[in-house]
Amino acid sequence: MDDVELIICAIEFISPFHSSCAVQKCQSQVGQLSLLKSTISLGRNANFNHFKAKQLSMIGFRSTLLKHKPIGRLSYRSRLRFSTRALKSPFNGERKIKSGVWVPSIILLGTITAFISKDDNIALDSKQTQGVTVEELRKHNSASEGIWVALNGQVYDLTDFLVQHPGGADIITHYAGCDASLIFNKFHAKDVFSKYLSPENYLGPLIGEMEKAADITEDNDEDRLERIENKPPLAAMFNLSDFEYVAKAILPKSAWSYYSGGSDDEVTMRENNNAFLRIFFNPKVLIDTADIDMSTEMLGTKTDAPFYCSAAAAAKLGHPDGELSIADGCGSENIIQMISSAASYSFDEISDFAKKSTSQWFQLYVHKDRTSSYEMIDACEKKGIKAIFVTVDTPLFGRREKDLRFKVGQTDDDESDETSGGGDDFILSYRDAGLCWDDIDKFKKATNLPIVIKGVQRVEDVLLAIEHKVDGVVLSNHGGRQLDFARAPIEVLADVMPVLREKKLENEIEIYVDGGIRRGSDVIKALCLGAKGVGLGRSFLYANSAYGKKGVVKACELLKDEIARDMKLLGVSKLEDLKPELLDLRSLYSRPIYQSVVGSNYEPLYLPKFKNEDD
Helix, strand or coil, X not given: CCCEEEEEEEEEXXXXXXEECCECCCCCCCCEECECCCEECCEEECCECCCEECCCCEEEEECCCCCCCCCCCCCCCCEEEEEEEECXXXXXXXXXXXXXXXXXXXXXXXXXXXXXXXCEXXXXXXXXXXXXXXXXXXXXXXXXXXEEXXXXXXXXXXXXHHHHCCCCCHHHHHCCCCECHHHXXXXXXXXXXXXXXXXXXXXXXXXXXXXXXXCCCCCCCHHHHHHHHCCCCHHHCCCHHHHHHHHHHHCCHHHHHHHHXXXXXXXXXXXXXXXXXXXXXXXXXXXCCCCCECCEEECCEEECCCEEECCCCCHHHCCCCHHHHHHHHHHHCCCCEEECCCCCCCHHHHHHHCCCCCCEEEEECCXXXXXXXXXXXXXXXXXXCCCEEEECCCCCCCCCHHHHHHHHCCCCCCCCCCCCCCCCCHHHHHECCCCCHHHHHHHHXXXXXXXXXXXXXXXXXXXXXXXXXXXXXXXXXXXHCCCCCCCCHHHHHHHHHHHHHHCCCCCCCEEEEECCCCCHHHHHHHHHHCCCEEEECHHHHHHHHHHHHHHHHHHHHHHHHHHHHHHHHHCCCEHHHCCHHHEECCCXXXXXXXXXXXXXXXXXXXXXXXXXXXX
């Protein structure tokens, strides 16, 4: 090969800290890559000298220990992604370490070599160098030929990923050899694969024009389109259940089955709301309630009302603006938005889109590779996120049969084996079932942001959370999507707070509740019991799906109006006056008998028939 001048040379440094870097001369006589500055920062860096090389078949660099001064805390493991471009040909590679352990600090030592380094090396795959043609992509459309898929102009080999996909293998094989960007972007943030697939799965850019394959989950039947055209005006929405009614009528079946489903017989999902219906009020009279103040402070952040938009995945399923319009609507009403790890827009897109005045929390699914989790915490700090909510109730998925039934209905394959929990985001397949209290302690040490654990379901775990000095807990069963027959969070709250008061621990931690909240009266009931605030997930998804940002704003307004009205009727003018004695809990634990799937198949016994009765 002739001498090739590299016109772009960059390293992407992914780490929870900035590190000072030194540069040594390369041992090789072939070429040298040198750093222009003494410090490499997080993100993409193009601070390297151009150089020429002969026989450019491989780029290698070595990593050795280097003294550095981490900022703010102990250093964590770091990750490097190295890429170059030689004229018009792209070169992409990933730093590999045979031991599988990332070194905590680095000397960047770039060399151009004609051999494989014994330590760290980057092999330039020919496909990554040249890209993949449309013709070649189309050939790889089966397990025997390989499952290749184009996504947003890039081609990936997903053959080995089929069994890992939380949404099942069928949906991937359907799009084998095609451009699946339409359905991919509907469920996933565009940067998901670049973060969570190994470098070997990336085959390079797509060369040539290819029509995007149709979204098989889209439901464009004439009846649904007519319902969209004739949906009620926003002014006709009088409560949150109205949004759910409209969303059910206009959403594609794929979106509705995903949003509305719970696990197994969906007993817990139904019980979450039903439990609120068994709590009654003891209102006071002759109290001055001329002025109502429902503003509060949650985890150090001021907000106009004691509720927040809880994390929910795949908002783009219901509305093309997805989490962006939710952020916009919540910001307009000074309501906190919790960003989901499984959002359909990237974290950067959502946090950058939000108004400067918008307060946001982040819901963290802990990655098996803890480095990624620390990187995410660091990113939250940089973006001004106010708190980290660590989800602790998903060692694996609950089985969400509504979603699974829809997916099975998209294939005629009798051998289809849908054993996943449903259509959750790709990122969730990397959750860590080994998450434990020690990890929570480490997260606390890694940041000054409040750490809240989300998914607590028993009194004893709240007490443990206090021992581990977490800032808050969310009593939650994941909206009834995990363990069926888990108790309703409001019932758990009624058990938790008396114990905390008895032990004089009620001021040591902030308690939040989500699941089943549909009315302002539900919010008030939770606050009377001792919750600091409540979260709503599905309700905001439905409002956003039906009316976008305006729907989110309207949902916030409706809840605020209901809270203000019910506080007046209860004889309370400010949140701190909401006390347990304002509630009658005698019916709370009288749970009804729920109809199950088994029961729906039951044929009742029949009485004796008269002779003149027809069979």
